[in-house]
Amino acid sequence: MTLRHLAIVPLLVLMAGFFSLCLAQEEAAPAPPPALGLPNVIDLRVSATPERARLVIDLAGRTEFALVSLAEPDRLAIDVRAATFTVPEPAGKPAGEGVIADYAMEQAAPDRVRTTLTLSAPAQVQQAYVLDAFEGQPARLVVDIIPATAEEFAANVARDLEAAGAIVAAEPTPAGGSELPIATKPLVVIDPGHGGIDSGAEASNGIREKDIVLAFSLRLQELLVASGRFDVALTREDDTFLKLEERVALARSNKADLFISIHADSFQQPEIRGASVYTRDENATDVLDKVLADNENKTDIIAGFAMPQIAPEVVDILLDLMRREMRHQSFQAAQAIVHQLEPSVQLRRFPVRQADFFVLQAPDVPSVLVELGFLSNADDMANLLRGDWQDRTADALARGISTYFDSLAADP
Numbered sequence: 584m585t586l587r588h589l590a591i592v593p594l595l596v597l598m599a600g601f602f603s604l605c606l607a608q609e610e611a612a613p614a615p616p617p618a619l620g621l622p623n624v625i626d627l628r629v630s631a632t633p634e635r636a637r638l639v640i641d642l643a644g645r646t647e648f649a650l651v652s653l654a655e656p657d658r659l660a661i662d663v664r665a666a667t668f669t670v671p672e673p674a675g676k677p678a679g680e681g682v683i684a685d686y687a688m689e690q691a692a693p694d695r696v697r698t699t700l701t702l703s704a705p706a707q708v709q710q711a712y713v714l715d716a717f718e719g720q721p722a723r724l725v726v727d728i729i730p731a732t733a734e735e736f737a738a739n740v741a742r743d744l745e746a747a748g749a750i751v752a753a754e755p756t757p758a759g760g761s762e763l764p765i766a767t768k769p770l771v772v773i774d775p776g777h778g779g780i781d782s783g784a785e786a787s788n789g790i791r792e793k794d795i796v797l798a799f800s801l802r803l804q805e806l807l808v809a810s811g812r813f814d815v816a817l818t819r820e821d822d823t824f825l826k827l828e829e830r831v832a833l834a835r836s837n838k839a840d841l842f843i844s845i846h847a848d849s850f851q852q853p854e855i856r857g858a859s860v861y862t863r864d865e866n867a868t869d870v871l872d873k874v875l876a877d878n879e880n881k882t883d884i885i886a887g888f889a890m891p892q893i894a895p896e897v898v899d900i901l902l903d904l905m906r907r908e909m910r911h912q913s914f915q916a917a918q919a920i921v922h923q924l925e926p927s928v929q930l931r932r933f934p935v936r937q938a939d940f941f942v943l944q945a946p947d948v949p950s951v952l953v954e955l956g957f958l959s960n961a962d963d964m965a966n967l968l969r970g971d972w973q974d975r976t977a978d979a980l981a982r983g984i985s986t987y988f989d990s991l992a993a994d995p
């Protein structure tokens with residue numbers, strides 16, 4: 584039998600309770616395809632005594648893992664690289680009484696299975712290691728946990744949080760983001776879609792998406808600035824072409840608090856109309872939304888640039904957790920905006936939507952994409968050109984943005 588201690592990656596965690604908050608959204612996603620070449624998790628056992636606790640995860644083969652300490656509620660999260668899990672009891676109470684109150688296993692990503700241990704008292708990992716299969720027993724990850732002082736636990740949480748910050752800071756920010764004034768109020772970056780050589784959608788009457796969304800974005804900026812609550816920047820203030828990654832980089836390098844991309848695209852189906860707000864989901868399955876996102880993502884090709892580089896698979900639990908938190912905040916922002924649009928603007932059915940828009944990829948900036956309406960629909964087209972409709976819609980969007988920041992302040 585060989586016993587090999589793997590490096591324990593210190594990792595992070597974020598705000599209270601976001602695990603459960605994020606689940607509601609992620610449950611809607613289809614089952615991910617099995618990750619090739621990774622073992623399955625086939626069982627788990629959690630036992631506890633007042634002096635120590637142990638988590639054993641049975642694996643169909645050797646794999647990597649990572650650990651992180653989380654506060655409020657106090658938890659330990661353990662990710663293993665695995666395709667899926669088929670365990671008899673994925674959630675429950677440990678055998679015996681001790682520092683672990685309960686446990687739950689979930690598919691955190693197509694290549695990752697996460698076990699979360701909720702602590703009843705401060706605790707820390709004493710050791711963690713993977714055992715090869717031997718004598719008919721499967722390979723296993725063993726995590727031994729011992730009681731800790733509140734100070735030790737807090738220090739572990741802080742260490743993991745700091746490591747998370749370092750990872751996000753180390754993420755390459757594509758060149759091209761210009762410097763904006765340092766924000767003292769929340770910074771909202773408005774991104775008028777398309778521009779320059781890229782006209783976006785074009786109506787039969789020659790009206791172009793890039794012109795409509797720029798005019799609308801300038802109006803929205805005015806309203807937000809007039810509220811006195813926000814600093815507001817635009818990714819473009821004139822008919823300039825910007826690559827998708829430049830738009831993302833501008834929001835990231837200026838540490839935007841919200842990124843909002845404004846569009847009015849086309850569908851082949853002219854009957855589809857109404858406003859909608861998108862957040863990013865790489866696994867979204869709606870066919871029309873996929874067509875919309877695919878067209879949008881081709882922007883850079885239209886202008887003669889290559890497709891933006893898709894980030895390599897990042898195995899870090901930290902970055903995943905940060906993305907989840909941003910995804911959750913993006914979803915909150917989308918809901919707040921739709922809630923304010925609803926009384927004054929025609930909406931699509933299920934107006935809070937998900938699709939794989941590259942421009943929403945910042946891991947550290949909540950990002951939404953607003954489709955004001957569709958140039959391919961005659962009624963939407965007429966609205967988009969009307970001053971009173973533009974004012975009403977910009978008002979509603981500004982209110983939605985304000986209530987989103989209100990909700991952050993109320994529930995930090």
Ligand code: ZN
Nearest residue numbers: 776783846848
């Ligand atoms: Zn567009």
